[in-house]
Amino acid sequence: MTKDHKKYAAAAAACFLLLSQASPVWAQTGAGPGVVQIDSESGRLTAVGTVYSLDLLEAGTRIDKSQMAFSDAGRYFTVREIRRNDSVFQRINGRSYQDNDYISLESLRYLKVLHYNFDGEIQVGELIVHKDIAEDARNIFLELFDAGYQIQSMYLIDNYWTGDGVDSDSASIDANNTSAFCFRQSSDAETLSNHALGRAIDLNPQQNPYVSYRTGEPVWSHENADPYIDRDTGLPHVITHDDLAYQIFTKYGFTWGGDWQEPKDYQHFVKEDPASDRTFTPLSG
Numbered sequence: 001m002t003k004d005h006k007k008y009a010a011a012a013a014a015c016f017l018l019l020s021q022a023s024p025v026w027a028q029t030g031a032g033p034g035v036v037q038i039d040s041e042s043g044r045l046t047a048v049g050t051v052y053s054l055d056l057l058e059a060g061t062r063i064d065k066s067q068m069a070f071s072d073a074g075r076y077f078t079v080r081e082i083r084r085n086d087s088v089f090q091r092i093n094g095r096s097y098q099d100n101d102y103i104s105l106e107s108l109r110y111l112k113v114l115h116y117n118f119d120g121e122i123q124v125g126e127l128i129v130h131k132d133i134a135e136d137a138r139n140i141f142l143e144l145f146d147a148g149y150q151i152q153s154m155y156l157i158d159n160y161w162t163g164d165g166v167d168s169d170s171a172s173i174d175a176n177n178t179s180a181f182c183f184r185q186s187s188d189a190e191t192l193s194n195h196a197l198g199r200a201i202d203l204n205p206q207q208n209p210y211v212s213y214r215t216g217e218p219v220w221s222h223e224n225a226d227p228y229i230d231r232d233t234g235l236p237h238v239i240t241h242d243d244l245a246y247q248i249f250t251k252y253g254f255t256w257g258g259d260w261q262e263p264k265d266y267q268h269f270v271k272e273d274p275a276s277d278r279t280f281t282p283l284s285g
């Protein structure tokens with residue numbers, strides 16, 4: 001066995017990855033050599049060897065189907081608590097998460113999932129949602145994965161952080177990123193968004209924009225959505241009542257923003273807590 005063909009065992013007992021090929025440049029991901037390979041031009045991360053767990057793989061990492069150790073993809077889909085000062089907390093603290101009176105860190109869960117991207121490659125995704133809907137969300141994304149449903153990317157909104165929740169959401173939409181939790185007000189600026197409570201998920205926002213019809217004409221704010229205002233084009237990734245995402249989310253008790261009268265929010269699936277008060281006083285400072 002050569003230097004380039006040694007086994008790499010991760011610290012977690014149930015989780016290890018087998019190094020099967022050499023890599024010229026290793027990602028500075030914290031995952032360690034042997035786990036991922038980074039393309040120096042595109043920055044794309046690709047898993048190396050057989051994958052037994054997503055624990056050490058960042059969102060966005062590509063995995064070939066032949067690298068999956070388990071035919072049951074559900075073994076890769078995890079839900080875990082976020083602890084103060086763990087790596088997820090460090091990414092979100094002061095960004096999508098702030099200590100507040102509405103939602104506690106303890107009530108949020110961090111999900112790792114697999115999804116197909118728009119090139120049909122298997123990719124690692126991540127999501128933060130409320131614990132009450134965490135198992136639902138896990139099972140929804142598992143069903144979508146098993147069906148080959150394509151989602152362009154699933155990174156925490158903090159990867160697009162601009163300093164402000166609403167602006168960061170806008171940046172995430174411009175990148176067509178699927179995300180859920182972000183402590184921010186809603187678009188009307190008068191209530192707390194269901195995203196702030198971890199109860200709403202925005203799916204493929206470019207193809208599924210937020211559209212107001214208040215003036216009688218559609219009004220939208222993201223240019224990348226221009227081809228998707230007409231909902232009857234049959235273009236890929238457009239959510240309609242015939243779309244699998246609509247069918248699976250509603251099966252788990254979510255409602256769809258595409259069913260609202262005004263505005264329409266075609267990317268938005270929400271499972272509200274009827275008891276929650278979303279009257280919002282903006283945080284100071």
Ligand SMILES: [Zn+2]
Nearest residue numbers: 200201202268
């Ligand atoms: Zn939304």
